[in-house]
Amino acid sequence: xxxxxxxxxxxxxxxxxxxxxxxxxxxxxxxxxxxxxxxxxxxxxxxxxxxxxxxxxxxxxxxxxxxxxxxxxxxxxxxxxxxxxxxxxxxxxxxxxxxxxxxxxxxxxxxxxxxxxxxxxxxxxxxxxxxxxxxxxxxxxxxxxxxxxxxxxxxxxxxxxxxxxxxxxxxxxxxxxxxxxxxxxxxxxxxxxxxxxxxxxxxxxxxxxxxxxxxxxxxxxxxxxxxxxxx
Amino acid sequence: xxxxxxxxxxxxxxxxxxxxxxxxxxxxxxxxxxxxxxxxxxxxxxxxxxxxxxxxxxxxxxxxxxxxxxxxxxxxxxxxxxxxxxxx
Numbered sequence: 001x002x003x004x005x006x007x008x009x010x011x012x013x014x015x016x017x018x019x020x021x022x023x024x025x026x027x028x029x030x031x032x033x034x035x036x037x038x039x040x041x042x043x044x045x046x047x048x049x050x051x052x053x054x055x056x057x058x059x060x061x062x063x064x065x066x067x068x069x070x071x072x073x074x075x076x077x078x079x080x081x082x083x084x085x086x087x088x089x090x091x092x093x094x095x096x097x098x099x100x101x102x103x104x105x106x107x108x109x110x111x112x113x114x115x116x117x118x119x120x121x122x123x124x125x126x127x128x129x130x131x132x133x134x135x136x137x138x139x140x141x142x143x144x145x146x147x148x149x150x151x152x153x154x155x156x157x158x159x160x161x162x163x164x165x166x167x168x169x170x171x172x173x174x175x176x177x178x179x180x181x182x183x184x185x186x187x188x189x190x191x192x193x194x195x196x197x198x199x200x201x202x203x204x205x206x207x208x209x210x211x212x213x214x215x216x217x218x219x220x221x222x223x224x225x226x227x228x229x230x231x
Numbered sequence: 232x233x234x235x236x237x238x239x240x241x242x243x244x245x246x247x248x249x250x251x252x253x254x255x256x257x258x259x260x261x262x263x264x265x266x267x268x269x270x271x272x273x274x275x276x277x278x279x280x281x282x283x284x285x286x287x288x289x290x291x292x293x294x295x296x297x298x299x300x301x302x303x304x305x306x307x308x309x310x311x312x313x314x315x316x317x318x319x
Contacts, residue, residue, distance in 0.1 A: 008311065166297050173300030176307065216293035219286070
C-alpha cells in the first residue's frame with residue numbers, strides 16, 4: 001500500500017480574529033503563490049512591452065497572442081461595448097487558468113475550495129446586476145423580471161440568485177473531482193505505479209479539464225452579462 | 232445487531248447515500264454524448280464553422296454537466312463534511 005489519501009484542505013496556522021478561530025489554509029498559501037507568479041509574469045511582460053518592437057521576441061509574442069485571442073472571444077460574444085468588459089474577462093481567465101493547472105505544479109488547486117469559486121462567481125454576479133440596473137433602469141429591470149407573465153416573478157428572482165451558485169458549483173465540482181481522483185490515485189495504489197503513469201491523468205484532469213472549465217466560466221460570465229446589456 | 236452504534240449506522244448510511252448521489256452522473260453523460268454527437272455531425276456537414284460549433288457545444292455540455300456536479304457535491308459533503316453526525 002502507498003501513503004495516506006491526502007486531498008483535503010489543511011490549516012497551517014491559527015489566528016484569532018474578533019473572537020473567532022481563523023486558519024491560514026492550503027488554499028490561502030496556494031492562492032498567494034499563484035498571485036505572486038502572476039505578478040512576476042505581469043511585471044516582466046510590462047517591462048518588455050514598454051520597449052515593444054516591430055519584430056516581436058518570445059515574451060511579446062506570447063503576450064500579444066493571449067490578448068488578441070481573448071479579445072476576439074470577448075468581441076464575438078459581447079457586442080459593441082465589448083472593450084469595457086475585456087479587462088475583467090482577461091483577468092479572471094488568467095487567474096482561473098493558473099489556479100486550475102496549478103495541480104501540475106504540485107499545489108492543491110485553489111479553485112478546489114468552494115470559498116474561492118463562490119467569491120469569483122459573486123464578482124460576476126455583481127457585474128451582471130450592476131449592468132442590469134445601469135442599462136434597464138430600476139423600473140425596466142423590475143418589469144423584465146415579470147416576463148413573460150407576472151406569476152413567474154418569484155421564479156425569476158430565484159433564477160437570478162441561482163446564477164452565481166451554478167457558476168461556482170460547476171468550477172468547484174470539476175476541479176475538486178480532478179483533485180479527488182489524483183489524491184486517490186496517489187494514495188491508494190502501490191508506489192511503483194505512481195511513477196510515470198500519472199502524467200496522462202494529469203494532462204487530462206488538470207490541464208484539459210482546467211482549461212475547459214476556465215473557458216466555460218468566462219464564456220458563461222460573458223453570456224450572462226450580455227443577456228442584461230442587450231435589452 | 233446490537234453492536235451497531237448510532238454513529239456507525241449514520242456513517243454507513245451516508246456512504247450508501249453518497250454512492251446513490253453519484254448515480255446522477257448518468258444524466259449528464261447521456262446529455263454530453265448527444266451534444267458531442269450532434270456537434271460532430273454539424274462539423275461534418277459544415278467544416279468551415281468548426282470553431283463556432285465547438286464553442287457552442289462546449290458551452291451546452293458545461294450547462295448540462297451542472298446537474299451531475301450537484302450530485303458529486305452532495306456525495307463529497309456526505310463523505311467529508313457530514314452534517315448528520317451533529318444531529319445526534
